[in-house]
Amino acid sequence: MDKIRLGVIGFGCRSYGMTEIFLGFEDVDVLAVCDKYEDRVQNAINKVIEKKGNTPFGTTNYKEILERDDIDAVFIATDWELHIPIAIDAMNAGKAVAMEVGGAYSLQECYDLVDTWERTRVPFMFLENCCYNKEELLATAIAKKGILGKIVHCSGAYGHDLRNEVVHGKENRHYRLRNYLNRNCENYPTHELGPMAKVLGINRGNRMVSLVSVASKSFGMEQYVIDNKDKVDPDLQGVDFAQGDIVQTIITCENGETMLLTLDTSLPRSYNRAFTVRGTKGMYEQFTNSVFLDGNNEYWTGKEFIDNYLNNADKYNDLLPDCWKNITKEQLDAGHGGMDYIELRDFIDRLKAGIPMALDVYDAAAWMCISCLSEESIKNGGKPVEIPDFTKGEYKNRKDVDIILGYHVE
């Protein structure tokens, strides 16, 4: 395929930015757009016309896109709840899938996703953009080179104050609001878990076997609603939010490694994914972009550490893929500091070349199922819950894959 004919399903804020990137690709045409709201469909059509000149087909029914012969692939960025059902329908219709992240609502939908792919073998990519981010790629490369020794533990957070987004969910027609009102779980695990899974070889030699998950009560959202009475939907005054402010989930892997995920989205904070990789020879920390190696002097205060280590990981930048070494300002500005551009480029490159996706249906199922399993654990006071192996034992044979086509570290 020289050109990918794309349909965009779901046209909220996220899709707007991602579609802009697709529209910038010479080898992609956006020929169809869909949202459940008419005004968003019109915005999407206008966006395509403005940027590329063609008038795409627009619809509020995604199935009409899946029926079209002029569509090779779909980008799915709907409400979290619909990601998997639409991906399944798309694969059944023979359309390649690029599916945005989120968490699963049941194990069954994860199994269904895997089954559908195994039956159809339609290209499927899970769009975990943080796996394509500079720091996470650097940490992964440093780990793969053995610089950190045997990897023992990873931790990371989705540390992002979303209170304003959540409380304005009604006017913005945003799915987070109903999720925060009704559900208590690690609702957005993949930004941390994806890069950790890559470092620890999950689904490729290793697997996650169990988790425990514990949530604090929800104090943050309720206080925010009180404090912003004049700006927030009055229906939310005094309402209980089900979603705990801080959710911590500890995952144990088959080989004895552990991973800590922190969902931290409804208290005041500065953004931080806090991706950290710990090995027997050293540690990588994203917050300071630092590598601390065995035998170095320890420091007793944060300031001393910062003075000596901040950004010292840059000395390993040669390990980064060319797309990061040569990144342009335009690409950096395209979304989330460059990772969105690099991720979508990789999807298109692999699709055109007929090469399997780096983040596949097994990764999607394994990473997304953490949400519904954490929900179960939290409901039961932190009870350990088993994590299924969606590869049916094949994880033992599946080889490590390079996350960016043509980029290889060993």
Place this chain on the structure above:
Amino acid sequence: MDKIRLGVIGFGCRSYGMTEIFLGFEDVDVLAVCDKYEDRVQNAINKVIEKKGNTPFGTTNYKEILERDDIDAVFIATDWELHIPIAIDAMNAGKAVAMEVGGAYSLQECYDLVDTWERTRVPFMFLENCCYNKEELLATAIAKKGILGKIVHCSGAYGHDLRNEVVHGKENRHYRLRNYLNRNCENYPTHELGPMAKVLGINRGNRMVSLVSVASKSFGMEQYVIDNKDKVDPDLQGVDFAQGDIVQTIITCENGETMLLTLDTSLPRSYNRAFTVRGTKGMYEQFTNSVFLDGNNEYWTGKEFIDNYLNNADKYNDLLPDCWKNITKEQLDAGHGGMDYIELRDFIDRLKAGIPMALDVYDAAAWMCISCLSEESIKNGGKPVEIPDFTKGEYKNRKDVDIILGYHVE
């Protein structure tokens, strides 16, 4: 009492430094010293003679100290395993107790400690020095002033690379070695938990109700033994260490707050307690000594945050107690950057004044029991374990206490 006549029980590395502080106090005489090893007893005697002139009674049997009429109080800094048994014997003998930290080996010994105190009412202080440290005191004061809003979550770590200490445990006769070989738990919870408990009012209006604890495998110690073959006891080659490298424990409080403890002592790292307090109006972070308040701009990289926030918590330094505002270089150098001096001074001041200790037997029991409960949870795959209420319901009535005599924040 004008002068406290002190016995020191246990004379390893820790006791050496702490005794030095006691010997610097005008109102303390060290009249007896004990260790199970003769050479350490002699060192202790020499130390007292050198610093203060008197020749203390020396023994390898601590019971001989407890029988003496010229001893008012004992400082206990033995192996972890003996802290509670000796404290119980001391209280039964009517000697006031300052007991060093560590974790408990069974719930029963925690109950016995509490029962003994309730029967004897002998002054007892739990020497959790981090509760007296500048940053933890500052964070606690900021929280008490309401600057962070309702407190929802605290986290902290004992992030201290102890591999060298542990593997040389045989030659240094150090208790950590046998603990790391035979036991897998949050073996040293109180440095983080103590300050968190103060912030959240544990045993004073609030209590801990349950925990889950998960450990990674032990890869760090074993790799260290291999890498340092020529320096390490050959008996340790190829030996399995029971203690996991990273142990994470999530505690849930009665009011819905959560606490995360991380034991992180056998992989390469720089020292970090990472004490963090999260509220509905802001957060305090020890690593950057920063306060981030609601409504401030968030930053998308660690460097941006550091550039804008590092040490901005200093603007609240007026909330610190006078002993920290007026601290001298000598006091700062006396141990762990000043906190040891301030802690021991507070013990002596309260003892002389006949005022209850700020860190009492209920705190000791509640904080130390986390070790044996985490051991149970880890053994059972992270199973939730109930945390007892050692106050028998009295935590509801017990009022907040000022940690330093005469220092009050509200």
